[in-house]
Amino acid sequence: MSEAALKVLKEVFGHAGFRGAQADIVQHVASGGDALVLMPTGGGKSLCYQVPALLRSGTAVVVSPLIALMQDQVAAMTQLGVRAAFLNSTLDLDQVREVERSLLDGTLDLLYVAPERLNTPRCLDLLSHIRPALFAIDEAHCVAQWGHDFRPEYLQLSVLHERFPDVPRIALTATADPATRDEIIDRLALHDARVFVSSFDRPNIRYTIVDKDDARKQLLRFIRTEHPEDAGIVYCLSRKKVDETAEWLVAQGLKALPYHAGMDAATRAAHQARFQREEGLIVVATIAFGMGIDKPDVRFVAHLDLPRSIEGYYQETGRAGRDGGAADAWMAYGLADVVQQRRFIDQSEGSEAFRRISGSKLDALLGLCETAQCRRVHLLAYFGEEGVPCGNCDNCLNPPETWDASVASQKALSAIYRTGQRFGAGHLIDVLRGKDGERIRQWAHDQLSVYGIGKAEDEHHWRSVFRQLVALGLARVDHESYGALVLTEAARPVLRGERTVMMRRIPERVREAARRARSASPVSMDGVDAGLLAALKAWRLDEARTQSVPAYVILHDSTLVELARQRPDDLEGLADIPGFGARKVERYGDALVELISGFGH
Structure with missing residues (x-):
């Protein structure tokens, strides 16, 4: 590593040495090479372009997707004495002209700009009058058309290679499976770039996924037990649920604010500013509250609804513990979540290929939810990385039991078939448990051979069975029949007794081991006053x-x-x-x- 880079690292950023692959990346980009950098949130991605920006002559141009993120990054750079500015819609005309003058005068080290603005003829012409030090494309996964954060304007960023072929480019992301990496390279014309892949592991984050059973109360119990005074983010799928959940948390005595795209811009900005500047505040949000969050001390991220993919889950949970301190990723998940996500996919206006890929991504996430093995190993495997059991997820701390669910599966699948594949899990459970009711009698389901054959087990048991049948691909949700469960071809050998079905079951015992044994925290408080x-x-x-x-x-x-x-x-x-x-x-x-x-x- 060059002495110049280490000097910048120490004098500007206050760090004595680089971490992991940072030194190699800095050296490569500072020397004029292109790079694709995959590094987990909190792993130090920003330094990989900030240090080369200060080593090379000219102004580094950083493509950043969200206004709030730009503003925080510029504020942080200014604190360090780095000459930084941004161009976005929050500036009036005089402010825009002042930034443009500074750029042309060569008095800026870093310029942050949104992709929409960068692609305008005015901005590209402005950049043609200077020699950019480098181009950094942050959140590069936004270029992936099948991704969870796709931004169409990112597709146009290949213009940088065409207009400025001699200027090094560095694309950075924390979220990309192997297919997405290939798509980034192709769409940004980074075919000659070095690819740096750091571990996707965030050992300071504890992953916990619980069966949904009155999710709000479960969330409240989790917050009060584990994070009573901590900052956190709670993700919900709909704006209505965000508003209702935030209001309910406040009624329970917690400091909580809603955030979603349906709110006016001023209120959203005020809530985000409060979250970033106050301690112990909880934001309940849709995924609109996402990439713009650079707060390092978020101690938990909770999901009350199932995300759409492992990429989305990893991206959102990655907002916890950016400072390296112990943090939690907690999610409550149930069959209704699967039904809802399947409905979104089936009703999507996207192409058949889009629906197929979206379905496979959801299946991968269901596999993570239902695995009886280490969550972290499963998560890392999705991104092509081998892991070992972490000892710091719910499955490691309290290994779930696996049981032979072949007979239970036959009963449940038979109930789907005998009722005509026209009903959802709630009605099917009533049939299996022999419940009397107007709807049961209306359809004469009390006359079926499957009526009452599951009365020995409670509703929670059967909900778990149906949920796992869907996750295992033995049944699927049919939205043309209003969310009815239907059999798949894979159900045949199960019904014939030719295939064994193993399912996971959480032990009923109280799990004191899941309490806060925070030995995994890398931030020691020994000797701290x-x-x-x-x-x-x-x-x-x-x-x-x-x-x-x-x-x-x-x-x-x-x-x-x-x-x-x-x-x-x-x-x-x-x-x-x-x-x-x-x-x-x-x-x-x-x-x-x-x-x-x-x-x-």
């Missing part, structure tokens, strides 16, 4: 309010922890704390040394 840490957080909050920026833009939690542990008593000692570059020492050093020195042991 709790009182001093609280005082440092209060100082940071005041500073953030004064500057109208998120608190983590001033200093990250991990930096405050080290300050409270090492208690530096001069500026030289402060410079040895990770996260303190020269500009931050100059700007905040005296105040912090005074605060620490004046704080009693």
Whole structure:
């Protein structure tokens, strides 16, 4: 690694060394090479283009998909003394002209721009009058047409290669399976780029997926037990459910705000700003609250509805624990979620190929939900990475039992067949359990041979059986029959007794092992003065309010922890704390040394 790169890393960003593949990526891009970088959220992707941007002459142009993300990144760069600006719709004409003048004058190190603006003739002409240092395409998975975050304007970014063939390009994403990687390379014309694939593992995140049974109460129990005062994100599929869930959480005494695309822009912006600047706030959101979130201390991400794919799940859960501290990814999931997602796919206006791919992606996610093995191993395998049991997911901490469900499957599949493949799981369960009711009598289902053959088991048992039959591909949802379950060809050998069906069952015992045994947390609190840490957080909050920026833009939690542990008593000692570059020492050093020195042991 060049001395120049290490000098920039230390003096500007306050870090003594690069992590993982960062050094190789920086060297390659700084030397003029193209790169595709796959690195998990919180893994340090931004440094991979920020350091080369400061090493190369000219202005680096960063394509960023969301306005809020741009603004936070520019604020963070400015704190470090880097000359950064953005061009987006929040600027008035005079502000746009001022940024353009700075660009033409060569007084910008980094320019963040949305893909929509970059593709305009005006912006491309402006860039042709300078020599860009490099182009960084963030959230590059947005180019994938089958992806969860597809942005049509990303397809036009191949123009960068055509218009500026000698300028290095670096595409970055945290979410891409092997097929998506190939699509990124093809659509962005990165055929000669080096591909850097870091591990997709986020060992600080604990994955938990529970059977849905009054999901709101389950969520409340999870938050109160595990994260009573922490910041978190709760994802729901519909705007109505977002509003209702946020209101319900507030009624339970929690600080919660809704966020979705149906709200006016000013309210959305205000809620996002509060989330980024306040501690312990929960945002209930649709996926509209997504890529623009750069808050490092989100301690949990919860899903009350099933996402559409493993990519979507990984992207959303990746917003937890960006600072490396212990975090939770929690989801409640049930058969109704599968029915709903199948309906979305079947009713989609996309092509047959789109529906087929969407269905396979949903099947892969169902496999993750229903696996009896380590969640992390299953998740990593989807992205083409081999893993070992993590000891930090629900299945590792409390291994589910597997049982021979062949007879139960035959009963359930027979109920689907005997009732004409026209009914949903609720009615089928009533038939199996021999329940009396007007609908049962109306269809004479109390006269069927399957009526009452499952009365020995409760409703929860049968819901689990039907859900897993769908996940295993033995039954499917037919939306032409209003969500009825129908048999697939794979059900035949089961009904004939030619195939054994194994299913997962969560033990009924109380699982104390699932309580917070947070030994996996990489952030140690040993030797940290709790009182001093609280005082440092209060100082940071005041500073953030004064500057109208998120608190983590001033200093990250991990930096405050080290300050409270090492208690530096001069500026030289402060410079040895990770996260303190020269500009931050100059700007905040005296105040912090005074605060620490004046704080009693």
